[in-house]
Amino acid sequence: MDIRWEYVRKRSEFGRPCNFSDFPAEVTADIPPDPSLADDFIPQDPVDFAVQEGPLMSLHEVNTERVEVANRGVNHVEGGWPKHVDPRNSELTTRYREEVEREEVYTKTVQRLGSLVEHYIRQNNTIDIYEEYFEEEEEDEVEEHPSAKIVNVFSDPNKVTRMCTHLSWHPDGNRALAVAYCSLDFQDSRKDMSIDSYVWDLGKPYTPELTLKPSSPLVTLEYSSKDWYHMLGGCYNGQIVYWDTRKGGLPTEMTPVEVSHRDPVYGACWLPSRTGTECLSGSTDGQILWWDIRKLSQPSERLILDITREDQLKKALGVISLDFVSTMPTKFLVGTEQGVIVSCNRDAKTPPEKIANIFRSHLGAVYTVARNPFFPKIFLSVGDWTARIWTEELMDSSSIMGTKNHSAYLMDACWSPVKPAVFFTVRSDGRLDIWDFLYHQKEPSLAFKVGPQHLWDPHITPGLCHHPSVPCPQVSNDPLLSVRSQDNGQIIGCGTKMGNVSLVKISPGLYTLRKNEKTLTSTMFERETRREKVLAEKFRERQLREQERLRARPEEKENPEEVFKQAKADFFSNIKEEQRRR
Numbered sequence: 001m002d003i004r005w006e007y008v009r010k011r012s013e014f015g016r017p018c019n020f021s022d023f024p025a026e027v028t029a030d031i032p033p034d035p036s037l038a039d040d041f042i043p044q045d046p047v048d049f050a051v052q053e054g055p056l057m058s059l060h061e062v063n064t065e066r067v068e069v070a071n072r073g074v075n076h077v078e079g080g081w082p083k084h085v086d087p088r089n090s091e092l093t094t095r096y097r098e099e100v101e102r103e104e105v106y107t108k109t110v111q112r113l114g115s116l117v118e119h120y121i122r123q124n125n126t127i128d129i130y131e132e133y134f135e136e137e138e139e140d141e142v143e144e145h146p147s148a149k150i151v152n153v154f155s156d157p158n159k160v161t162r163m164c165t166h167l168s169w170h171p172d173g174n175r176a177l178a179v180a181y182c183s184l185d186f187q188d189s190r191k192d193m194s195i196d197s198y199v200w201d202l203g204k205p206y207t208p209e210l211t212l213k214p215s216s217p218l219v220t221l222e223y224s225s226k227d228w229y230h231m232l233g234g235c236y237n238g239q240i241v242y243w244d245t246r247k248g249g250l251p252t253e254m255t256p257v258e259v260s261h262r263d264p265v266y267g268a269c270w271l272p273s274r275t276g277t278e279c280l281s282g283s284t285d286g287q288i289l290w291w292d293i294r295k296l297s298q299p300s301e302r303l304i305l306d307i308t309r310e311d312q313l314k315k316a317l318g319v320i321s322l323d324f325v326s327t328m329p330t331k332f333l334v335g336t337e338q339g340v341i342v343s344c345n346r347d348a349k350t351p352p353e354k355i356a357n358i359f360r361s362h363l364g365a366v367y368t369v370a371r372n373p374f375f376p377k378i379f380l381s382v383g384d385w386t387a388r389i390w391t392e393e394l395m396d397s398s399s400i401m402g403t404k405n406h407s408a409y410l411m412d413a414c415w416s417p418v419k420p421a422v423f424f425t426v427r428s429d430g431r432l433d434i435w436d437f438l439y440h441q442k443e444p445s446l447a448f449k450v451g452p453q454h455l456w457d458p459h460i461t462p463g464l465c466h467h468p469s470v471p472c473p474q475v476s477n478d479p480l481l482s483v484r485s486q487d488n489g490q491i492i493g494c495g496t497k498m499g500n501v502s503l504v505k506i507s508p509g510l511y512t513l514r515k516n517e518k519t520l521t522s523t524m525f526e527r528e529t530r531r532e533k534v535l536a537e538k539f540r541e542r543q544l545r546e547q548e549r550l551r552a553r554p555e556e557k558e559n560p561e562e563v564f565k566q567a568k569a570d571f572f573s574n575i576k577e578e579q580r581r582r
Contacts, residue, residue, distance in 0.1 A: 144509040146446040152205050156499030158194040164495025166220045167484040172228050174486040182217035211249045214241045220268045226276035234265025242293045255296045261285050267322030286316025309352035323369045327376045335366030357395050368413045374420035382413040387425050391529050400528040412482050418489040420521040426480035450494050450502050
């Protein structure tokens with residue numbers, strides 16, 4: 001390294017040097033304590049000191065100069081004519097145009113400009129700038145891990161909270177959510193329990209947009225897809241209530257008690273008609289009634305859900321869920337308390353003929369039946385511990401697909417409106433399961449825990465996703481009872497027993513329709529339908545062979561008592577095996 005600069009200073013200019021020495025410590029002052037002064041001190045423990053570390057700010061106001069804005073208009077008239085030619089006179093303009101066209105300069109100018117325009121037209125036609133060269137190339141899809149998060153929560157504003165029994169999204173862009181609040185507990189006689197239900201605006205989660213005041217608590221509530229201001233409600237006392245929200249929260253009209261249902265109305269839906277005023281209701285009293293909101297004094301039609309086709313009310317099955325879609329205007333599905341799904345046809349001549357098909361589905365009540373929005377012959381049912389998928393092509397057969405047996409009850413379910421193989425289920429342990437049968441059929445694609453902080457085990461973080469393989473303890477005391485998806489499939493509404501409605505936003509991979517997904521889903525349903533048909537035929541053949549064998553050798557007929565003992569032994573052995581596995 002080269003030394004560019006050199007500094008020279010004398011030692012004497014550094015100042016006096018320091019001399020250090022070693023000597024023992026010595027006492028310079030000794031002040032002994034004075035006990036008499038101790039009475040003047042006030043002990044403080046602890047001692048708090050406040051320190052402000054924030055910067056000092058000042059507030060200034062500046063008033064800018066006002067800009068005055070004025071609207072002015074410009075009237076464009078035809079120009080380019082000589083002064084002696086009036087453009088409003090067609091004879092003068094035609095005569096002048098003919099004179100100009102006969103001039104040699106005009107002809108040469110048109111020929112020169114025509115060749116230039118022709119050149120550029122040919123150039124534009126050579127290459128299509130809008131041509132898509134890579135139509136067949138598939139975009140590389142980035143594998144996204146399914147996720148979800150709670151974006152909003154609506155709580156029952158009353159002190160005595162009730163269940164969120166049903167949800168309905170506003171048809172106009174899902175800007176509002178109607179929630180039916182009702183306590184379905186047996187003989188619930190809590191004091192100061194409200195009977196109101198509410199319509200919530202998504203932008204104002206703390207105050208309801210509209211308070212609905214029925215005569216009895218609402219069990220179900222539905223918007224009309226044709227007239228957005230009309231709402232239909234089914235009450236706990238069996239009445240049907242109709243609202244025009246432009247007139248406020250008081251019912252516009254309701255059915256008389258003597259002609260209404262005898263039990264709570266668990267299902268109510270609008271029917272497609274020219275007037276948009278027809279509706280359908282079902283109750284656990286075994287009746288399905290048709291109404292017209294212009295005249296609610298009497299039902300327009302009645303059907304007793306007697307699957308023995310004897311049309312007797314005492315043998316009727318209780319209706320717990322209804323499903324009606326506009327793509328099949330004459331057919332609707334009914335889920336019953338006895339675990340039976342009934343497919344009905346309104347166009348049949350007699351009431352027994354209206355009960356078209358019967359599906360013996362679940363061990364308990366069928367809480368939900370819902371047709372697939374892409375394939376109306378495929379429908380979903382929820383009951384006991386499973387969700388099952390059925391097809392109307394198989395009448396006397398079992399379901400074509402289904403979920404595993406859960407450790408908690410399944411309370412509600414709905415299809416995704418944008419993906420044909422995706423559906424959502426809610427459980428009594430507070431979990432929302434998102435299933436995509438096109439990719440996973442044994443486990444849900446996403447298991448999401450819904451609920452506030454104080455409802456969960458402290459070792460489990462609420463509002464987070466858990467992989468299905470990780471055991472999720474059943475610690476929620478706020479079961480999920482209802483679920484509905486927006487039309488775009490992005491936000492899922494989940495209603496709980498404590499009166500909370502959580503809006504769950506899911507990741508784009510769960511609501512984005514991929515290429516050929518509809519075709520693949522149709523192929524999957526057709527494959528499972530063919531498989532179930534083959535199994536049903538094999539089972540019938542086996543039954544026929546067994547019957548022929550017993551007719552040939554009646555002495556080999558099995559003893560019913562032995563069959564019962566063997567079934568009992570098999571049942572308890574399966575329970576022990578399941579307990580050992582868990």
